[in-house]
Structure formats: structure tokens, C-alpha cells
Amino acid sequence: MERVTISDVADASGVSRATVSLVVRGSSKISPQTTERVRATMMRLGYVYNRQAANLRTQRTMTMGLILPGVRDPWFADLTMAIEEQAEAAGCTLLTGYSRDQPERENRLLATMVEQRVDGVVLLPASQSRGRGLAEIVGGRTAPHVVIDRWLPYHRSDFIGVDNVSAAVEVADHLVSLGVRRVAYVGGPPDCVVRAEREEGLRLGLEEHGLDLDAASYVDVDLEQAGGSQATRNLLAGGQPPDAIVAYADSVALGVIAELQRQGVRPGQDVAVVGFDDIDAASVHHPTLTTVATFPGRLGEQAVKALLARISHPQAALVKTRFEARLHIRETTTLWSRKAA
């Protein structure tokens, strides 16, 4: 009653434990009649397969670890959903941990997952993580892993991310083509490499046209909308508003828009606004938000694929992939026009 094992099932159906084991895993080596009989017995006794015990024997757990800063930003949520979907499709259960952008927490989660013997881990590093702890804890052999989104220059692993620099250059081109000259950048967490890449691209793109980036504000990532709004307050307090504000993420951009409106500045008409990610809200919001789609679903899917490949071929050459992003032009830039100043 209490705890039914394959031994109980074997005894009750008059076969050996090996036979039951094969039935559980749906082997074709067992006759349909026997299979049927064993199945019925399992039902009757209320047998539940103990994967833990199987794991110990097979040295695989059919689990994957996912560590990321959090899921409060819709982009992370979409990414997470995609990864879970793919993991499930591959027959794996997902262990999830949130670093909250704290490297020590990240290391702790990593260590626990390795102890739990996950088959592999997908890691979106904390913004200040430099992959040091990582290398020690996740010795190549101990846990296959792939890093996503935030590039870790000193860490040897597969990587999948977005071509942020090119995307930001495109944003700059678009803004300049509208006649925009003064561009401000409202960033995410100070140490975040994605923030830096997008700023870099913007700077490069503007330079190409003989322009400078106007100002860069930092924003606490945990309160993205509130952060965008705070940064905008600072920006407007400095006198003459810029022609355009580029936010490092749509969630931040929405905060920017709200604050502009609150101060009587019309987003789009008076100040152009651009975000990154193309979260759902970007196309629903009024005005609709010009943004760079970064396709978290694709990223998640590819991350799981890469991880599974790494698990089956631990020695294969490492691969770094960056996907192209795609600018969606909407009202927050198309409504803009040069003011007679």
C-alpha cells in the first residue's frame, strides 16, 4: 500500500523485476499479453515509477536547469515559456532558479542544480556575473551548459544571443532619417552587457551621421517601468528635452512614455521613443511603440537545442550564435516631426 516497487509488481504478476522494468519503459521485447498483465497489476497496486532510482542507474535525470535573473520582465517570461516548452518536448523537466541579478545567488543555484544532477543548464547570467564561479562549479564534464542573451567574455561555453549592436545601429539610422538630432539613451542595469551593446550600437550609428549620444541614464532592472519613468524625470529636469529617447527595453520605454505624458510632453509627436524587444504591450499601447523585436521564443528554442546537442556531444566545438533583430516602426517615431526651434 504505502510504497509499491517493481518487485511488488513482479511478484503480483508472476514475472521478474527485469520484465516489469522493460514493461515500464515500453520495450517491444515483451509479449503484448505479458505487457498487458503487468500493466493491469501496476494499475491495481497503484505503482508509480521512481525516476530517481532509475536516474541513479542510468546516470541521466531527464531534468534541465534554467537560471535567469527573474521573470518579471515580459521578455524573460516569453523566453522562459519557450524554454519550458522545448524542454518538455524533449522529455525533460525544468528546474528553475532566479538569480535576482546577484552573482552569489547564481552560483548557489548552479551548485544545487549540479548536485541535483541536471543533465544540463541554460544560463542567463546575472548582470554582474563574469562567469568566474561558473567555470569552477560547472566544470565542463560536470554539467553541460549554454549561456544566453548576456555575453560572458571570459567564459568558455556555447552562447546564443541577439545582435544588439547592429540592431541599435539600425535604430540610429531610423531616427536620423526622421531628422532627429538629440538622442538620449535610458539604460538598464549598469553592468549589463546587453545594455552596453545597445548603447554602443546607438553611439556608432549616430557617429556615422556626425551626431553624439546625448545622455545615458541607468535604471534599476527590478522596477523597469518605474525606472524608465524616474530616468525620464531626470532627463526632463535638465531643461530642453531630447528629440528622441531610446530605452534599453520596452518595459523601460513604457515607463518613459508614461512620464512624458504626465509632464504634458506628447510621446511620438514631441519626443520620439524607441524600445527593444517588441513585447505584446508595444503594439497594443497608445501610441504604439517603435521597437526592435528580439524574438525571445526563438532564443529559448535554440538554447534548448544547443544544450541537447552539447549533452550528446560534450567534445564538439563551442558555438556562439547571434540572431538578427528586427525594427518595427510604429507611432512613437512616425508621429515625430522636426520642431521649428
Added chain:
Amino acid sequence: MERVTISDVADASGVSRATVSLVVRGSSKISPQTTERVRATMMRLGYVYNRQAANLRTQRTMTMGLILPGVRDPWFADLTMAIEEQAEAAGCTLLTGYSRDQPERENRLLATMVEQRVDGVVLLPASQSRGRGLAEIVGGRTAPHVVIDRWLPYHRSDFIGVDNVSAAVEVADHLVSLGVRRVAYVGGPPDCVVRAEREEGLRLGLEEHGLDLDAASYVDVDLEQAGGSQATRNLLAGGQPPDAIVAYADSVALGVIAELQRQGVRPGQDVAVVGFDDIDAASVHHPTLTTVATFPGRLGEQAVKALLARISHPQAALVKTRFEARLHIRETTTLWSRKAA
């Protein structure tokens, strides 16, 4: 090199396996000197504790399952973060699965987690789930669990949720006190009990003042903002707009607001809008959104507490808890005033 076990560590440091086992778990039965020596050996050999093996012996896995429809709504994201935090504090790793509001998927996830021998599971049921599969798969003894947010009338388990009915009554009172007479309700997924509870409360509250609920629209939960916006289009196409629109969630309310603005109707001034949840965006948005705070963080925290209690006392009496919500009055209702019609 390849796979270091406690036997290797025991041999290399000249003690027995039992001693190593005790050192690993930080037992005080072992002398500091021995502990130190064994620790050093573990370091040197690159030993990694195999929790799987320990699990098999101890019959606990130090893992918890979390199954919920998804994390795309910020409310679910906050809930998830809180649960992960508490689980980690209790020394547990979280296995996460998303049902995508599909009962079959939910059952599959549940079955996998039981096989993985999670110590317990927190379940936020799919909107159409009635807990049937649940009762079969998660036999009380097999996996302790607690249901959150969405009440399952026919399922025996602990439950933790929000007092939605009372909260919605309070919303009705507030609207009526402003002079609002025609109230429309824009709901979530049709079968969702939370949607129904909030509608019920609203209806009761209005009845109290001799008013009826004007219209109820359903919204696809996967595209919450887009859904709110779609529902609003339908509502406005029907001629005379209502005095107020109550949305079943803030995410939906933001879509409502966007669509009102798009059609030249001023949210707040022309049509009052109320949401539920008090997500971050509610207080940042322009205009700020009147909403009922439902405290997902507290819910998550209590859910883990309840689950841990259930794990240690499987036979204790079941408990159903509903927390009070809290109305935050903001611009989308305070700006409203009766039109001379």
C-alpha cells in the same frame, strides 16, 4: 577523474565512507581535524555531492513542483518569484511546468513531477481543470500539494487564494459612490473561477444599489492586453459607452485603456476603468490605474509555508484560506465625473 564518489574520497583521505558522508552533511560528530582533511581531499579530487543517490536513500528529494498556466502575466511572474524565493529558503529546488491552461498538459506535468518524486507541489490549476485527473495522479500519499488562486470545488486539498467576491463588491461600492451607473465587465478566460468570482462580486455590489452589470466580455488569457483592447472595441461598437469598465486583471485593463485612448475616449474622465492585481504598471501608467491589490508575493509565500506544513503533517486537517484584497483608488476613477447627458 571522471566520476568521484564518497568511496574515492574515503580512500584518499584514509577514513570510511560513513565518515565522509557525515562530513558532507556537516555533522558535528566528526572532529574538526578529520573534517578539514576530508574537505581538502574533496576539493582536490573535485568531488560533487550526488543528491540523487542520497534521495534514494532518504526518500526526500528537496525539490518542489510548481505548476501554473504561464508566467506572461506580471501577476503570475510575481507569484512565481515569491514561490521560488521561499522554496530556496527552505532548501528546495523548484521544478516548474506551465499548463498553458490545458488540463491534459497539467496532468502530464503533474505525473512527471510525481515520478521525479518532488516532495510536494504547488498547483495553480488550468482554468478548465476541475481537479479530476489531479485526484487520481496525486493520491494524497504520493504527493502532498496545495492549490492556489483558482478554487477547485470538487478537490480535497489545502487552498490559498484571494477573497475576490468581497473585493469586487468594494469596487462596485466605489464606482457607485462616484455616481457611476452603467458598469461593464471585461473578463478573462471564460471558465476561470477567478473571473467568475469577480463578476459575481461586482453583480452583488451593484444589485445592492439597484443596478445591473451592463455587459461581460471574454478575453483570451494568452494575449491579455490585446484581449482587453479587443473587448473594448466590441463594447464601443455597441453604441453608447458605459460609465465604467471593470477588467478582471490589470493586464487586461491596460489594453482597455489603450483602446479607449485610440478611439478618442479619455480613460478616467470619460470612462472610469478599474483593474485587479496592482501590478507595477498600474501606478506608473498615465493615467494611473485604480485597482485591487491582490498581493501575489504574500500568496506565494503562504503557499510554500502551507505545502511544507502539509509535507510534515500529511494527516492534518485541510485548510482553505482567502486573503483580503485592497482597493487602490487612482486617476482612472477619481478623474471621472457624471456627464450632463
Added chain:
DNA sequence: CTGAAAGCGCTTACAG
């Protein structure tokens, strides 16, 4: 197609 035996890496009494 089936059975007996060894082993995955730990923990847990039980002696010493």
C-alpha cells in the same frame, strides 16, 4: 521472451 545477480552513490543503524 524471462530470471538471477551486480551495481548506481549514497545513508543509517549497529558495533566497536
Added chain:
DNA sequence: CTGAAAGCGCTTACAG
């Protein structure tokens, strides 16, 4: 404080 032995519930060759 330490060691030898049994066992957690599976899987995997290897014989039959």
C-alpha cells in the same frame, strides 16, 4: 569518533 554491512528502487548485461 570510526568501520563494515545492508539497503533505497531501479537497469543492465548475461544466461537460459
